[in-house]
Amino acid sequence: MTSVMNRLSKSAMQIKLTFWRVVFLVIMAFGLYSTFIRYFRGLGAVSNMTDQFPWGLWIGFDCLCGVMLAAGGFCMVGAVYLFNVERLHAVVRPAVLTAFLGYVLFIVGLLFDLGRPWYIWHQLIYMNPHSVMFEVGMCVMTYTTVLFFEFLPIVFERLNWKTPIKLINKIYPVLIVLGILLSTLHQSSLGSLYLIMPSKLHPFWYSPALPFFFFGSAIAVGIAMTIFESTQSAKAFGRQLELPVLVTLGGALLVALWVNALLRFEDYFHRGLLRQIITPSYEAYFLWLELTLTFVIPITMLSFKKVRLSPQLLYLASISTVLGFITNRLNIALIGFETYVGHHYVPKWTEFSITLMIIAMGFALFGVAVKYLPIFGEEHPAPRVPTDEEIERALASPVLTHAGD
Amino acid sequence: MSKALLYDATMCIGCKQCESACAQQNKLPYDDKIAAEPVQSAHKYTVVLSKDDKFMRRLCMHCEKPACASVCPVGAFHKTSAGPVVYDVWKCIGCRYCMVACVFAQPKYEWQSLNPRVRKCIMCPDRIAVGEQTACAEICPTGATKFGDRDDLIAEAKDRIRQNPSNYYPYIYGLNEVGGTSVLILSSVKAETYGYPDAVKIGDTPMPEYTGRVMERIPDFIPVWTLALGGIYWVSHRRDEVAAAEAAEAQEKKNGSAK
Numbered sequence: 001m002t003s004v005m006n007r008l009s010k011s012a013m014q015i016k017l018t019f020w021r022v023v024f025l026v027i028m029a030f031g032l033y034s035t036f037i038r039y040f041r042g043l044g045a046v047s048n049m050t051d052q053f054p055w056g057l058w059i060g061f062d063c064l065c066g067v068m069l070a071a072g073g074f075c076m077v078g079a080v081y082l083f084n085v086e087r088l089h090a091v092v093r094p095a096v097l098t099a100f101l102g103y104v105l106f107i108v109g110l111l112f113d114l115g116r117p118w119y120i121w122h123q124l125i126y127m128n129p130h131s132v133m134f135e136v137g138m139c140v141m142t143y144t145t146v147l148f149f150e151f152l153p154i155v156f157e158r159l160n161w162k163t164p165i166k167l168i169n170k171i172y173p174v175l176i177v178l179g180i181l182l183s184t185l186h187q188s189s190l191g192s193l194y195l196i197m198p199s200k201l202h203p204f205w206y207s208p209a210l211p212f213f214f215f216g217s218a219i220a221v222g223i224a225m226t227i228f229e230s231t232q233s234a235k236a237f238g239r240q241l242e243l244p245v246l247v248t249l250g251g252a253l254l255v256a257l258w259v260n261a262l263l264r265f266e267d268y269f270h271r272g273l274l275r276q277i278i279t280p281s282y283e284a285y286f287l288w289l290e291l292t293l294t295f296v297i298p299i300t301m302l303s304f305k306k307v308r309l310s311p312q313l314l315y316l317a318s319i320s321t322v323l324g325f326i327t328n329r330l331n332i333a334l335i336g337f338e339t340y341v342g343h344h345y346v347p348k349w350t351e352f353s354i355t356l357m358i359i360a361m362g363f364a365l366f367g368v369a370v371k372y373l374p375i376f377g378e379e380h381p382a383p384r385v386p387t388d389e390e391i392e393r394a395l396a397s398p399v400l401t402h403a404g405d
Numbered sequence: 406m407s408k409a410l411l412y413d414a415t416m417c418i419g420c421k422q423c424e425s426a427c428a429q430q431n432k433l434p435y436d437d438k439i440a441a442e443p444v445q446s447a448h449k450y451t452v453v454l455s456k457d458d459k460f461m462r463r464l465c466m467h468c469e470k471p472a473c474a475s476v477c478p479v480g481a482f483h484k485t486s487a488g489p490v491v492y493d494v495w496k497c498i499g500c501r502y503c504m505v506a507c508v509f510a511q512p513k514y515e516w517q518s519l520n521p522r523v524r525k526c527i528m529c530p531d532r533i534a535v536g537e538q539t540a541c542a543e544i545c546p547t548g549a550t551k552f553g554d555r556d557d558l559i560a561e562a563k564d565r566i567r568q569n570p571s572n573y574y575p576y577i578y579g580l581n582e583v584g585g586t587s588v589l590i591l592s593s594v595k596a597e598t599y600g601y602p603d604a605v606k607i608g609d610t611p612m613p614e615y616t617g618r619v620m621e622r623i624p625d626f627i628p629v630w631t632l633a634l635g636g637i638y639w640v641s642h643r644r645d646e647v648a649a650a651e652a653a654e655a656q657e658k659k660n661g662s663a664k
Binding site: 039040041042043044045049050051052054055081082083084113114115116117119120122123126127128129130131132133134135137173176177180181184185189192193195196197198199200211 | 445446447472475476477478479480481496497498499500501502504505506508510513514516517518519520521602603606607612613615616617618619620623626627630631634635637638641642644645
């Protein structure tokens with residue numbers, strides 16, 4: 001370790017990597033300790049879940065948010081292969097990679113949360129087609145397989161295996177349609193999970209339209225996550241995305257946010273909750289936080305052309321969007337039940353550490369994949385900053401005329 | 406004919422013999438400490454609560470259309486034709502959706518176990534199968550918990566209210582709640598006073614219908630959406646092909662023709 005540190009401490013970039021490596025090891029150490037507690041002392045010892053709060057942070061964050069954060073995969077595949085938006089081609093691979101890792105880690109998260117994870121395969125033999133959970137399970141299982149096949153050509157390309165790439169290319173249209181169909185189904189059915197709890201979940205978050213909200217937010221977050229991870233990887237791995245890509249995504253994000261905002265407003269309006277949501281209360285504070293992060297900040301920002309043309313500001317708007325929808329799902333999964341239950345649920349540190357471990361694994365695997373596989377394509381080989389000329393050209397491109405659509 | 410339990414709180418003397426008989430029947434520990442616990446748990450399927458010298462029993466309501474059975478991804482719960490809602494532990498994967506979905510918050514979990522099970526009153530299905538009453542009904546010294554055919558018990562409950570109106574809050578809790586339950590409650594004050602969910606709030610709609618409305622559309626949605634997606638794919642790629650062909654024909658370089 002010391003020799004590695006010595007070797008790496010030569011440049012600022014490498015010191016940063018070492019720092020993150022240490023953070024990663026610390027997170028993994030705590031995570032492994034918590035894993036031990038989970039499997040050798042039980043769910044009661046590792047978490048603050050109770051009979052009153054049978055679903056905690058792992059369902060709220062690892063599952064509900066995890067699947068949402070992986071939505072970039074189907075959004076970008078849909079945009080590029082279904083709608084033929086060629087200029088987004090560069091972001092498909094990182095988005096598919098994120099989605100694939102996201103789903104694999106979602107399944108890892110499930111193995112922690114399920115009381116009897118060793119029976120997870122029962123899903124395949126004792127099927128209950130009336131159960132939303134069954135639908136989610138089957139879709140996640142098949143979609144992860146689809147993502148695996150969507151991801152495979154990248155590996156084959158690295159290995160220079162021509163024939164299998166050709167084979168997968170033949171079935172690619174099927175994979176694309178199947179992937180989007182499955183995503184539509186299970187993203188929305190994560191919301192349907194809560195339809196059966198009208199008297200338990202707070203009216204701010206219980207709505208018959210939950211499946212639509214979950215699908216809508218998945219699209220918005222899918223776009224925002226693509227902006228986020230593109231910019232983030234540009235920083236971390238010295239890559240650079242072309243401005244028109246970000247501009248297109250920024251415009252699409254604005255549209256997606258407006259649609260989401262209107263749906264939510266319509267819902268509150270029809271259920272006569274408009275007065276209640278502006279009246280201060282415990283739930284209202286969380287709702288305000290959520291609405292500010294999801295809608296007020298990013299919509300205001302993205303309404304300015306200056307923001308849509310600035311990678312840095314787009315990055316901030318996308319972070320706000322992602323944090324907002326994470327708040328939304330945690331509100332649904334946790335805060336929305338507190339009034340019914342009559343007390344608060346605060347996750348135990350071991351719950352947090354397992355969640356953190358899963359996130360850290362995600363970042364690490366993403367880093368490894370980017371290092372060894374052609375994720376970012378050959379068109380952007382070296383780190384570079386857009387020159388003034390390039391920005392000029394980007395401004396003149398037809399993309400920008402649609403930037404606010 | 407489906408069996409049911411009628412619990413009449415006005416006849417209950419709070420002796421908690423039902424609690425101990427239930428523990429014995431289900432091979433659960435029972436002592437003074439557990440008797441004093443005012444909540445249900447994985448080791449206490451039923452509880453007798455007291456408030457202002459009045460008593461109220463809580464137990465699984467054995468819904469006619471149970472939410473737990475409809476939400477379970479592996480179908481570990483099902484309503485038997487005899488009335489009880491039973492649990493097949495060997496199927497359970499431990500997702501705890503039943504616990505979140507149950508409007509009466511009845512399924513409890515073995516949080517300390519390394520191979521945890523969901524626990525709740527299963528209405529002694531083995532006893533019912535051989536023509537016996539449930540353990541709690543059999544032991545009840547005053548007849549506050551009575552076992553019988555659901556229809557008979559409903560008629561009897563109505564009768565009791567009619568004959569002694571001053572004694573009862575005129576409502577049979579469980580008659581229509583979430584589509585009807587196999588446990589019926591009579592009491593002198595509203596059952597809600599003792600932690601039963603608000604009858605107005607939970608309504609008469611069977612819980613599975615809330616998700617059923619969405620789930621039943623999925624078989625239609627899949628082919629329609631697949632066709633739509635396939636159609637979009639075809640159109641957007643056909644446009645490319647046509648453009649490419651035209652471009653080739655005109656001996657032009659294919660340039661932005663996808664637009």
